[in-house]
Amino acid sequence: MNFEFSEEQQMLRDQARNYLTQHCPTTLVRRVLNNRETHDADLYKGIAEMGWTATTIPEEYGGLGMSHLELVVIAEELGRACAPVPFSSTVYLAAEAIMALGTEAQKQTWLPKLADGSAIGCFALGEAGGAVTPDQISTSMADGVINGTKVPVADGGIADVAIVVCKSDGGDGATLALVDLSQDAVAKDNVQMIDFSRGHAELTFNGACAEVLGEEGAGWAAVESLMNSAAILFAWEQIGLADKALEQAREYALGRFAFGRSIASYQAIKHKLAKMYVKNTLARSNAYYGAWALNAGASDLAVAAATSRVAAIQASLFSAEENIQTHGGMGFTWEFDCQFYYRRAKLLSLAVGSEKQWQGRLVDGLAASA
């Protein structure tokens, strides 16, 4: 048994961390957030040049053909850096969907562009508040034409291609559509989220051209499967973020003195930091298993994904919240970086289903196998 990343994967991590330290400092995150930009295009270009967007895409489609173990290493570093790029939408969702379900032609059309960063992808699921179920979807596709509105769509304003979940009268109630967003019949309207550094949009399809992705009426099963892999990949971003927040809190506490000694020597603070460490460690270990299960296509992938996601949500929110608290008043200012992790942690906790949804999926999975 070996439950570690390989030396090559460790090297990839070092390389990714170095790259992002240099090219994605918090000043860059701050600029994007201040200006409410949709993303940093140069950074994304650089990331694509590093080959990260190509990681799991097969070589025949311009990718590197590596495994998800390499991808989670990169995900963690992007999370640490709070990188303002459309990586998750493009790689965890759009590329994964096309790889899993696309026809040869669809793969040929899109994967090389997603791999080299020349195209951005997105995934359009929700239409209103609350958990999405197939019968709540009103966006529909017929005869290659799609109509409806999706909101909020992460990176929808800058994406070139969207995977859109449409209702289906037959099958499991849903069909996936592949939509080229460069059409006039697609309207994009920016939507501001709690995290100003990640662009989201409302996408309206007014009779736009669309292709079926995968099987008609088998879209909901595809969504659930896609959510499992996305849950694990997002979990690694959340863990990177959580660890960074812990490090930031630790560093501040060590340097801040009150009543003649470092606040890090007070149990109220040191036990808080230890609690962050415990939650982060449990989340990381669960995500290790998630990564392995995703890579190996394990039979308990659904449980592993849910466990990874629930743990990552809890750890990242706690660390981001208590990082501010550890900083005291300064942590509550615009000027300090604590806000990046606070905003991003909450955004990510809602990105592919809330804690409660995944708690349900987790126990349903355990109950079915027990």
Next chain:
Amino acid sequence: MNFEFSEEQQMLRDQARNYLTQHCPTTLVRRVLNNRETHDADLYKGIAEMGWTATTIPEEYGGLGMSHLELVVIAEELGRACAPVPFSSTVYLAAEAIMALGTEAQKQTWLPKLADGSAIGCFALGEAGGAVTPDQISTSMADGVINGTKVPVADGGIADVAIVVCKSDGGDGATLALVDLSQDAVAKDNVQMIDFSRGHAELTFNGACAEVLGEEGAGWAAVESLMNSAAILFAWEQIGLADKALEQAREYALGRFAFGRSIASYQAIKHKLAKMYVKNTLARSNAYYGAWALNAGASDLAVAAATSRVAAIQASLFSAEENIQTHGGMGFTWEFDCQFYYRRAKLLSLAVGSEKQWQGRLVDGLAASA
């Protein structure tokens, strides 16, 4: 507005505390627990002589005709003392049920005896694990004859009279039976609970004589109403217990030294005690409102009862658990008294419905009124 107990009620509290300090020391609780006795009969006799069992029973039935505000004062003190007596079964449940639902004859027969302590009452609801609903009840009554088995029944082994929840084919699915337990057709079998100082039993009715209490087929509504008042009365016992556990933890922490100073000066301990205080205070304030609502027959009694119970369960379990933790190894010994509060807190948390049940009732009530 005046949200305080009256001077007379405060005096009653002092009197009750003094009496129990003298007549219900922890050595007495320890003896009952060690020997797994059902209760301490002398203590109960003394309590009855003090008039506590008679508190809310009308004067015409040998009671004192006082309000529930006096009764909660006594309940708190009994909880503090971990008193091993059948007070709650007799007073909060049996007497309340007969007062609310009994015929004149039933009241005349039982209330004077319950008031003067010459008879003990009990309430028999559950038959197996899990939350009770009318359709899960198999105990039945027809033509004045009752058949079935109830377990566990608090004080069932020593009670003279039982209020038994029977199934009903009509109405709300349940009918209450009043059963004299001095019949041969009633079998009593002791059941050991987590708290060895409170006797419980399995009651089996083999064609025993029974009277309908209240309206036939209206028993479930009566149970729900009875649960509301019991929830508030039990809450006060739990709060008494919780405060006692906090005091015990505080005293021990102040006197225990580690690394050259009192462990009460470490934030790990002092913040733990502060957290107990916060939970106990919220629980007490909610129970104040519960007591007022019960006494005034307020329209939001159901919400007030549920709020009192949920808060009291949470506070008493936390204080009892962390009291042991504060004591360290000594708290885990048989010799120390911490175990009394730990056992009793858990028993009480299950006595009239679990936290989860009452969380549900609480929000159902809020949602209905919002």
Next chain:
Amino acid sequence: MDFNDTPEQAAFRASAADWLAANVPTKEETEGLNRLQVAKLWQKRKYDAGWACIGWDPAYGGRGASAIEQVIWKQEEAKYDVPAGFFVIGQGMMAPTLMAYAQPQHLERYLPKLASGEEIWCQLFSEPAGGSDLAALRTKAEKDGDEWVINGQKIWTSGAHYSDFGCVVVRTDPTVPKHKGLSYFFIDMKSPGIEIKPIKQLTGESDFNEVYFTDVRVPDSQRLGEVGQGWQVSLTTLMNERAAIGAGSSGVNVNLAIQLAKEVMIDGKPAIEDSAVKARLANFYVEEAGLKFTSYRTLSALSRGDIPGPENSIGKLVGAPKMQQLASFCMDLLETSGAIWDTSRSKLADNIIGSYMGAPGLRIAGGTDEIMTNIIAERVLGLPQEPRMDKGIPFMDVPTG
């Protein structure tokens, strides 16, 4: 126990309600005015009619009302949407300090204008290096004839930019232990050498300021208390802060969450029917109701003449984290849409996300969760202080990292 007013209280409540109904500014009156102008207009109107600072001595514009009458007045006033925050610090914290330490002529000069809202006061205590260790302040004052010359920096000063006066604690002797080298002054906020810079919070708003002092001169006659007695004077101010800040009633609450849970669907049913949603809402409600009823108990004690004690720290200690988690929970109910911060798309976004973003500040301002817990542990439960590394040491020698 009785939730009803006594006849006297009922009469007082009725007269307050009547006056309010007739005098709360109409929309037409406030048209074109900003919040501060509306607040001043309303405060002056109350003052003229004897409804401002009703607990104060009539000599300063009050009516010597009892504690319970003050509560009744607040309850009645709270039924209207009138701005109030601007005067809380001056009337709630500075005024009691002035009453305890200022000269009679000062009281006559300043209190009536404070009551009428014509002059606004702020509090200049916190410093960048201080934080929870409030007394570790470094802003210094040196005596020069009949005046003191102040140099240094204050932070987290609410309302500094619209205040006329402020109370400032400064170090007048760094060679004695921390608490012993402080003195307390009130100053004109328009004095030369005062520079005010707003602090932008992570919410994007600016409620606080940094205040820089460069050779600011203040007459010795504006000193409150003796030289070196500044900490004791500060404690008078801070004791009243606890009462002034309170639990904070704005932001998300369980009622709003229930409304939301009735609208949002989970598995084809309203979320309010979901048992996990119920369990969480019940826990939030237990805290919310517990705080409400705790405050009722405090009121009952107040009306008997008691002074609010350190146990009132519970309001903020429970209320602020509750707001954070309840807001987070409401966002979760909405799933991905819960993260939309755009009022045009979501009526509730400002309230829910505003609460989630603002709660971290509530958990810190006026004493962090950790300090509040310490207060309960030490002052309510009587547990010992942590060892103090700065005790008995000249302030200038205390380790600062």
Next chain:
Amino acid sequence: MDFNDTPEQAAFRASAADWLAANVPTKEETEGLNRLQVAKLWQKRKYDAGWACIGWDPAYGGRGASAIEQVIWKQEEAKYDVPAGFFVIGQGMMAPTLMAYAQPQHLERYLPKLASGEEIWCQLFSEPAGGSDLAALRTKAEKDGDEWVINGQKIWTSGAHYSDFGCVVVRTDPTVPKHKGLSYFFIDMKSPGIEIKPIKQLTGESDFNEVYFTDVRVPDSQRLGEVGQGWQVSLTTLMNERAAIGAGSSGVNVNLAIQLAKEVMIDGKPAIEDSAVKARLANFYVEEAGLKFTSYRTLSALSRGDIPGPENSIGKLVGAPKMQQLASFCMDLLETSGAIWDTSRSKLADNIIGSYMGAPGLRIAGGTDEIMTNIIAERVLGLPQEPRMDKGIPFMDVPTG
């Protein structure tokens, strides 16, 4: 990442499994024996076949197996219900200490019989006044010729009543600071002057003892380490305690809770379908799985040759409170019946209530939750210690309340 054995590991696992299948004592063999006798029988059989203490030097009865082989052996042995607890302290904690500090002749004399289970060892560290402050022990030893005379009291000694030998830390010099006046001995538990009294726990069981020393004589040759070096020697023992105690795999777990939730009904449906039940179970599972996978990560590091570090405190820190709350949750699922502690009425009662009653002990033994959290804060995160009031002070002058 790979969950499979290497070919070598697979071969080792197969040979362990084969031997176990053929040699685990049958019911007939253990008929009439108590748990201790069965344990000794089984340990001796393993020893004779070279399967006892496999990581040890063959000279003392081991086979020099690697860390990962030891894990594989444990995994295979754990598939059988064989008693093991009796030897954990001796083999897991005392043996490494002996190996580090004892004379060669001692190693030859004691280690083989420790491995074979013929002799059992216990650890005599804790004292009534010590608790979390382990080094504040007061049991004293005074030199008398070639011997030391021990007087005092130890507590929480597991297995003292069936142990042949014990390791004891005593104070040999109260005039120097706490950690500097200690010395470490191993003693014959049958020595005159040793009195052993079982401690009854709140569960009703007695796993621990008080051990009283009255003029107990021990030869100086049984000292481990120098006089005054007892604390360093103790650290060797304690470092191995962390590995020996671990997370504890007995008691309630999520799997049991799920079975229960499938049987119990809520509102006419199995509890497992209730969303509040799911939310709680999911949180418990996240902890349980998180600990399991953390231990896998530790194993991977071990197999690479790493030494387990303070981060392993997480197992007990998370596992013990989890056991308490999960047991409480299982009782709640059963409602009032959940409080029945009668195996004839409820098969699960012993496990569930036993866990609820036992968990408080787990949260304390081998380092309280608070101490474990301190360890993570200080040794993993590198945060500063609290101020120490006993530092550099002669032990006899340290405040004791």
